[in-house]
Amino acid sequence: MADDLMKKELIAHKVYSAWQFITYTEKNINTVQYCADTIDNVIGKMTMKTVRWQQDISTDFVDDITEDGKKVKRLSVTTENSPVYEVRVAGEKVDPWFLFDKLLRDFFQYTMNAFDSMSQIINAGLLANRGKKIDSVDIQKMMTTFNQQTYSTAFPKMQAWLNKIAQSQDFQYIEAINNRTKHTADIANKLSMGILGSSNTTEIGSFVRKDVQHDKIELSDQLQATLDFLDSSWNEFLTVFQEEYVKDIYIENRKHAISGVRQQKLKDEPDQDLSYAYISADTTFDAMPDELYILLVSENENEVYAHECSFDTILVTGTNNLDVLGRYCAEDAIGDDCLLHYRKYVKDKTVTGGACMFYVHQENTVFYHKNPYFNVESVSDDETFLARTSLPF
Template structure:
């Protein structure tokens, strides 16, 4: 899947831009899994080259001999210390290739599984939207269960429901899930990487294992990696096609915003206690008629550059004709912490606070906002001196 600028901009238009970070991360997981395959193949190639060179050297050590019956033969004596040794250098350090092979094989299935969890985050952020589940609870199993047990998910996004069903019924997915859970949570399996010498064949196999009353047989390494890798690429392309069709329905995105009117920052040089900063939006019709909740993610397109920033404002004030005419406020209803994760942060209308009270409480915070945020128009008023 070649995701592109057009898709990124389309997510902005449909007010589901927070899904973009998970699209990027899904692709990153798939790329890492593919990288693991490439390095595994290079490890095997290096071991084969080393083995071939060793065999060429051994051929020079044959010597002529005669059996008791007079038959002339060629003999080769190989001691333990004559056997080939294998090492690979990583960042200047000598690494056991079998250790690296085993690690990369586990990583391959881990990142393949991670990609499915990231696709579930795309569903959560891009389709469920204002009804999304908590990010830390989302994975492919949880999302499948949500669609299976929630009628509104099935009816709102029937194509995505069928995609989830197809994935969970797929033999390829079941194998990825099984081997990942086995090696991640239980114990490793008996993989085989052996170089054939003096006429014997190489052996590269993923070991057999028995999990949850199901036998998974030993399989050829190359065949399984190619099959799983292709499955990931195909299912990812299919997912994006389904996702595009479903998000265009614009479900559950009411009252989402990508901007505020601005931030007013008053700096009193004679009396710092009078400093005041607040974020605000201009009233729409009248404050009472505005929605009970708004969902804010700061997004801006500028010179073919897209900026996305989390809204760090605790409160969003609502102003009248001027930005000093305070009518009320929205208070944040979602803790976000210090994180790079983007959310449409929830703000709830505060009907109890008066304009003067809003200003007074903002003044007590004594906060100065950064002028470096490209998504916010900042007005600075200096008083005194």
């Protein structure tokens, strides 16, 4: 299992954005277990109702005599006196067969979701600056990517793990049944209660996917096999991931902080209002890299805070935060989202020096409060403004 130590190590190796996908993988795995447990509970409740029905209906047996004179007891089961099966979800009566069908599909879908979340961990934690677009990443995408020599050489253990998963019959079944029920049609699953001595039937039906025959299988056997496979795959994945991300490949020019924000507000000169984020240059602007990747991360004792770097432009300053040397511009918009990225900034080689301030005045002015991510310097003749911005956000 992932723990706080790994979280801190991800920060140290500048791949902290992978942590959100680690926690989401575990959330998916917990959901898979919930589906399995709830399916078992549904079947258990239906079995209990069957037993109670059989006990109650015993009074309906009538004495009779067969043609050859033997005494027997007879029972007539009709729609009127047959068992009634329904379960309650949030106080509502739900058909257990509907719930069974939904939970079974969810079980395999969330299993695939867990593997797709593992691929997001690979993308964020290993590929890093070379990562694929988040919305295009899934386990198949990573399998294809890591078959390229560049990545199989850089991360041989992860490439071996991906190949092992791809070749596993367990994974092939999970992928097949998930895609069949998600995109094509139902499978003839069976859930029936045995009465008066007959046994229950719980089966996942047979189906054909991409010319491959998958035979019917006992429900409990397949659920347990899938749970075991998912658990072992996740544990193996974490071991491999921890061995590979510490290589620090593809994390060049990543930063967890900026130098600060300078903001100015004058009561009688609103056209002079401005606010800009800046990074102090170690030497010269020309010597700085062409690209920066920034995710704001702050550690306070045992707490870790992280936030997207929301600035579309970041100035580079020299001897002080008024000595503007140049600027970096964000490559992509981030929108309003909870996902964390190391946002990519590209050096602007066409606008340098004091000319950068002209563009600062053209942007919408946003004023910032005291916060854990960067220092804020406020300049104003408005005491109320200064007091307000000194308060935590």
